[in-house]
Amino acid sequence: MLQSPYVTSYLTEHFGNDEFTTLDGYERLGGYQAARKALTEMSPDDLIELVKASGLQGRGGAGFSMGMKWSFMPKEDDRPKYLVCNADESEPGSFKDRIMLERGAHQMLEGILIAAWATGAAATFIYIRGEYSFPADCVERAVAEAYEKGYFGANAMGTGFSHDVRVTRGAGAYICGEETGLLESLEGKKGQPRKKPPFPAQYGAFGMPTTVNNVETYSHVPHIINKGIDWFRAFGTDKSPGTTIFGVSGHVARPGLYELPLGTPLSEIVFEHAGGVPGGRKVKGVIPGGMSMPILPAGLLDVPMANEFLREQKTMLGTGGIMVMDETTCMVRVASIISYFFRDESCGQCTQCREGTGWMNKIVERIERGAGEQSDIDVLLDVAGKMEASTICAFADAAAWPIQGLLRHFSEDFIAHIGGRKCPFPESFEL
Ligand SMILES: Cc1cc2nc3c(=O)[nH]c(=O)nc-3n(C[C@H](O)[C@H](O)[C@H](O)COP(=O)(O)O)c2cc1C
Ligand code: SF4
Structure with a gap:
């Protein structure tokens, strides 16, 4: 399934090799050297500056600078600080984190240990999508191995720094991937996103300063420490390296x-x-x-x-x-599936999102079954526009954008359904 052996790969370079999944094997392949270097030779500030200068952007969806995020963690604050590793991966079409957890758990854990040193975090919560039982088993096994070798817990790697890791399994809600919905769920509450500010760096998990990063984002960090900024920036574009x-x-x-x-x-x-x-x-x-x-x-x-x-x-x-x-695909069918998903997954706190996702789905389904009116397209665009940038979290934008995109580029499919009073794509896929 993984098409790894391109010269450009470093995250997945060893993914076909079972050795990479065990701590001993990972170390034979050079693993944990970056963490040792970071914890023994680099100050937290140096690390933050290095990751900032690397240009590494979050791989969980929003693309925010990882180094900048680390720098938001308050320094003069006596409260314990936490990290969260977002392994909720519920976005339809996304399945990269699953393989990172199954085949690269130590690579991710090494990135977490380095991030912990950089931010002064006392513990990391790895929040894994509920349906990912095998990936969660793989991570739990890797965490146990790393504890046994003294890489986590008190006096990590014999450096005097202490850091704990806990694995939490979600219960299968898309919204628990949104970082503050995740924090609520982690605390044992209903997974409903929080109003911001305060942002997690001020008030995160259990009210403590917290940084949330994605599985893949953490996994890049050991490579940047080992090989340097110039090497990392040689991949990708100026603004989006790696x-x-x-x-x-x-x-x-x-x-x-x-x-x-x-x-x-x-x-x-x-x-x-x-x-x-x-x-x-x-x-x-x-x-x-x-x-x-x-x-x-x-x-x-x-x-x-x-x-x-x-x-x-x-x-x-x-x-x-x-x-x-x-070319056989009916884009109204696509809109119908997408709008159904978002209607189903909205947490319901914001009117624009709760009502907007429901109305978009209702109108799209009406068009799909040949009962739509020309004015439905304007209503759809109006509802989608009112959902943007007006809610507690970005879920509502995420629900509106794909419908706007389908109408921008494939309005002829919608018009054909309305005019012909049926779907003109008999070969289109069904779920
Ligand atoms: C509705 C919604 C769902 C999200 N789901 C995920 C997810 O499953 N995994 C993830 O890493 N980030 C997800 N995010 C983004 C997180 O809120 C957050 O930006 C990310 O975990 C930060 O990590 P990064 O900076 O390393 O990308 C989601 C955001 C929204 C609005
Ligand atoms: S935008 Fe939607 S998912 Fe996000 S908090 Fe509001 S109702 Fe919940």
Whole structure:
């Protein structure tokens, strides 16, 4: 499943090798040297500056600078500080973290240990999606091995620094991937996002200063420490350095995970790495970054996969989950599935989100079954527009953007359903 051996890969370089999943094997392959170097030779401030200068951006969806986030942790504060590793990965189309947990748990733990030293954190909570039982087992085993060897707990690596790690399993709610929904769930409460400010760096897990990063983001850190900023910046673009793991699914010959530099053209990923659409059919549209990111039509696939370029096309990298749809696809059906998901997963706190997701789904389903009116398109755009930037968390934006994207590029599909009073794509997929 993992298409790893490209020269550009470093995160997944050893993923076919079972040795990499055990602590001894990981160390034989050079593991934990970066943590040892960080904890014994580098000050927390040096580390923060290094990660800032590397340009590493979060790989959980928002693309925020990891070093900047670390620097927000208050220094003059006696409260215990915490880290969270976000392994909730519930975005449809995204499956990279699962493989990182199954095959690269020590790489991630090493990144966590370095982040803990940089931020002065006393403990890390690894929050894993409820359905990921095997990945969670893999992480628990790796944590136990690392404790046994003295890499976590009191006097970590014999340095006098103490850091604990706890693994928590979620219960299968998409909204618990949003960092403050996650914190609520971690504390044993209903997973409903918090109003911000205060941000987690001031008031996070159990009210303590907290930094939340994604599984993949932590996993880049040991490589940056070992090989340096220039090496890291040689991958990717000026503004978006490094590689990332693209997950490709849908109508392609070789679906799977591909670690490639940021800025790789979407067309190269779809046609060369994933083998294009089978059966000689053409691509109709591609979602570039998980289901909440607006779709791109076939004519825009040359876009480099980095936020500075994707934003120009009114979409974003998100989690790098690329979903390919061929020419038989009904884009109203796609809108119907997407709007159903968001209606179902809204936590219901904000009116715009709770009502907006419900109305969008109702209208799209009406159009899909041939009972829509021309005015429905304007109402859909109006509802989606009112959901943007007006709620407690970005879920409502994530629900509105894909519908706006489908209407921007595929309005003819909606118009054909309304005019013809039925779906004109009999071969389109069903779930
Ligand atoms: C609705 C919603 C769901 C999210 N789900 C995830 C998720 O499953 N995993 C993740 O790492 N980040 C998710 N995020 C982003 C997190 O809130 C947060 O930005 C991220 O964990 C920070 O890590 P990073 O800076 O390393 O990317 C989600 C955000 C929203 C709004
Ligand atoms: S935007 Fe939606 S998911 Fe986020 S807090 Fe409001 S109701 Fe809940």
